[in-house]
Amino acid sequence: MNIWVTSWVAADDGVRLWTATTGAPGASWPVVLVHGGPGLWDYLGPVAQLLDGNRVVHRFDQRGCGRSDPSDDQRVARAVADLECLRRHFGHERWAVIGHSFGATLALAYAWTHPERVASLVPLGSTGLGDWRTPARAEHARRASAQQRARLAELSGRERRSAEEEREFRTLAWFTDHADRERAWAWAAQDAAAPHAINWTANRRLAREVDSWPEETVRARCRRITAPATVVHGAGDPRPAATAAALAAALPHGRFVPIPDAGHHPWREQPSVLRALLLRAIRRA
Known part of the structure; x- marks a missing residue:
């Protein structure tokens, strides 16, 4: 993986976000990877390595998390604004947005807030639409x-x-x-073993906000998304495939793609399959 630079980028309120940019400019769209949590840090270096052969790939720690500056402002709208600040900083007219787990929710929110800036959308390991917690908790317990x-x-x-x-x-x-x-x-x-502390305040505030969204409101917002969307889900992920498939069906240009023999981190269990799917998803733009 060719690391160009790691740096801190100031959001419009002065909070600095840690970023890493890898890859090389090519004919394909630049990519931003959005990690999950809430309250965790960037762990998507292996996904960047699958993609950055002929395109620029950006990663970052969300505000208050990992190496980024502390912040008490933990709202989805603020996280979406941070993503837009990063896009402007890096000078991209549009980019492919790939979000993992809770990051898939942030990617969706960014795409329905700034549909003109998203060339391709990939919710990866998302919770989807509907009651995902009950089956996920049962599977975790099993x-x-x-x-x-x-x-x-x-x-x-x-x-x-x-x-x-x-x-x-x-x-x-x-x-x-x-x-x-x-x-x-x-x-x-x-x-x-990651050396970063989990930001439990961010975890609780953001999860509570997302849980408060009525499903019909989410469906209406999804209809604003104009980019092709590929909902990728490990068939062995405790989070149910049915809710991820429901999300794909709610997106105007969505499709659902399961990965057999993979869990919540398919880059570990099926890296070549995931790479092919992500490249195809980016090309859909």
Whole structure:
């Protein structure tokens, strides 16, 4: 992966966002990758590596998260404005927007707010439309033992956790995301070792805001999106495929593409398949 530069870009309110730009200019659209959470940090370097052979790929830490400046302003509209500040800073007329997990929700919100700026939209591992929490929680519970569920509940309830306990908490929370059960724990432990603190304030505020959106309102907003949209979903993701497919159906130019034998992070389990799908999605523009 060819790293051009890592830098901090100031949003219009002065908050600096950490960014990384990789790849090289080519004939294809530039890409921005939007990480999930809420309250996490950029972890999409492997996805950038799949894409940046002949295009520019931007990544960033959302405000208050990872290496970006602290911020108490945790609203979807503010996060959308940050994305637009980045587009203007990098000088792109339009770009392909790929959002993972909660980042898929932010990508959607950006696309219905600035439809003229989105060449192609890819919600990856999204929660979709409808009740996704009930089946997702049931599947997470099924993939964990009773002892693991009890330990996760214990660690979740602690006001403070040691560094070792924090890594254990994250691993227990994330290992059920992967379809490959033999490697799931190691992958989650790798992610859990990230040196950044989870921004729980951002997590709660943004999740609460998104949960308050009526489904019909989301459907109406989706109808504003003019770009081709490819909803990509690992068939082994605990988040149900049915709600992701419902999102694709709600988008004017949407299509749903499942990836067999992949979970919430398909770049780990099916990287070549994911690469082909993302390149095809970008070309749809």
